[in-house]
Amino acid sequence: MRFAIAGAGVAGSYLGKMLQQRGHDVEIFEASKKEHHWPVCAWGASRHMLEKFSDQAGLDFANYIFHVGQRLRMELPNDNEEYLDLKGLVTYDKHRWENDLLKDVKVTYGVKVTRETFPFDKYDCVIDCTGLHRTLLPKSEQDFLIPAYEYLLENVHGIDEFYVIGYKGAKGYFWYFPLDGGRGYMGAGDVQKKYYGVDEFFKEHPEAKVVKKIGRPIRLAPPKRMEPFYDGDSNIIGVGESIGCVFPMLGEGIIPSLICCDIFLDVLGRSNNNNGKFDFKEYRKRVLDRFDYYDDVYRIVRLKMDGKLSTIKHVNLMMSMYRHMKKEEKRFGFEVSLDKMTRLVNAL
Numbered sequence: 001m002r003f004a005i006a007g008a009g010v011a012g013s014y015l016g017k018m019l020q021q022r023g024h025d026v027e028i029f030e031a032s033k034k035e036h037h038w039p040v041c042a043w044g045a046s047r048h049m050l051e052k053f054s055d056q057a058g059l060d061f062a063n064y065i066f067h068v069g070q071r072l073r074m075e076l077p078n079d080n081e082e083y084l085d086l087k088g089l090v091t092y093d094k095h096r097w098e099n100d101l102l103k104d105v106k107v108t109y110g111v112k113v114t115r116e117t118f119p120f121d122k123y124d125c126v127i128d129c130t131g132l133h134r135t136l137l138p139k140s141e142q143d144f145l146i147p148a149y150e151y152l153l154e155n156v157h158g159i160d161e162f163y164v165i166g167y168k169g170a171k172g173y174f175w176y177f178p179l180d181g182g183r184g185y186m187g188a189g190d191v192q193k194k195y196y197g198v199d200e201f202f203k204e205h206p207e208a209k210v211v212k213k214i215g216r217p218i219r220l221a222p223p224k225r226m227e228p229f230y231d232g233d234s235n236i237i238g239v240g241e242s243i244g245c246v247f248p249m250l251g252e253g254i255i256p257s258l259i260c261c262d263i264f265l266d267v268l269g270r271s272n273n274n275n276g277k278f279d280f281k282e283y284r285k286r287v288l289d290r291f292d293y294y295d296d297v298y299r300i301v302r303l304k305m306d307g308k309l310s311t312i313k314h315v316n317l318m319m320s321m322y323r324h325m326k327k328e329e330k331r332f333g334f335e336v337s338l339d340k341m342t343r344l345v346n347a348l
């Protein structure tokens, strides 16, 4: 089949490589110019999952790891502090990982795909991997974005572990994710755009040098609220953050986007049982099932933001989040404990 992919982020790069590996014709169109193309992300994710995806795409993930986390320090409102044991959370060279996936794939940079101008008839299928922008699919009235920005820093001393500050009312959080050799990402996502922690970090670390300042909002609305996922008439399909594949409590979208890619590839692989046609309905169902509990997590976040979360009244939501996260502890890369989760939600 002939595929066009809009967007060369994590979903577009991985999908492009995997489709080509399976013998399809692939062309990727990326809005930013090659010399400016940079994954806006703090580059943190679970190695267990990234090893699997890398393996499938013919890469050795060990070559990309910057920092293997041991213990994450979390500052909470009212001088509370919590530590999480890390079980595979790493930072990695996301820029090189995505570039290596794209090595043999045809990518045209500097092309902003639009619904009005794109030559849809040249392709059997056009995949919307434009993340936040969701360029080729209709807007969702239930969409919810959190503003975020960060600095890529070098020459940082005295801090070499994952460190976050949770904001009151789950309005967002500050992060420092160490990379290699004194480099790290420092930034924050905050619905109130106050970004507490950023100025304080610079005061505490006057030695830190800014390499880049980057940012964009992160989508927190889960797939259930980001329909439609496809336009069957024009053979457009959304994959990744464009259809809400982001864990809403953390704004963490690398692994969810890649999981979504694998669902797409699996449904495509089964199209022989469907007269060679991509089964849109099956794709929709599989995505909704896989990310079903993200909606519970999203509701917890929104209730907390609105000051309406009660750990008694909303015990079912809390238990759903705990049970699912516990089952997927390796996928998250950190310990999931009911005690700590409850303390954390109460402290925020």
Ligand SMILES: Cc1cc2nc3c(=O)[nH]c(=O)nc-3n(C[C@H](O)[C@H](O)[C@H](O)COP(=O)(O)OP(=O)(O)OC[C@H]3O[C@@H](n4cnc5c(N)ncnc54)[C@H](O)[C@@H]3O)c2cc1C
Residues within 6 Å of the ligand: 006, 007, 008, 009, 010, 011, 012, 029, 030, 031, 032, 040, 041, 042, 043, 044, 045, 111, 112, 113, 114, 129, 130, 131, 132, 133, 135, 148, 149, 150, 187, 214, 215, 216, 217, 218, 239, 240, 241, 242, 245, 246, 251, 252, 253, 254, 255, 257
């Ligand atoms: C500041 C910040 C920090 C983050 N940190 C983490 C983290 O540490 N761990 C984690 O798991 N998640 C993190 N996330 C979220 C994660 O980066 C995203 O959820 C994930 O990258 C989504 O992947 P994607 O491929 O769907 O979209 P993206 O990675 O956003 O890629 C979309 C691509 O489409 C391109 N594009 C957009 N519009 C068009 C168009 N019209 N035509 C052509 N191309 C277009 C964009 O330039 C971009 O390259 C972070 C997000 C932000 C903003």
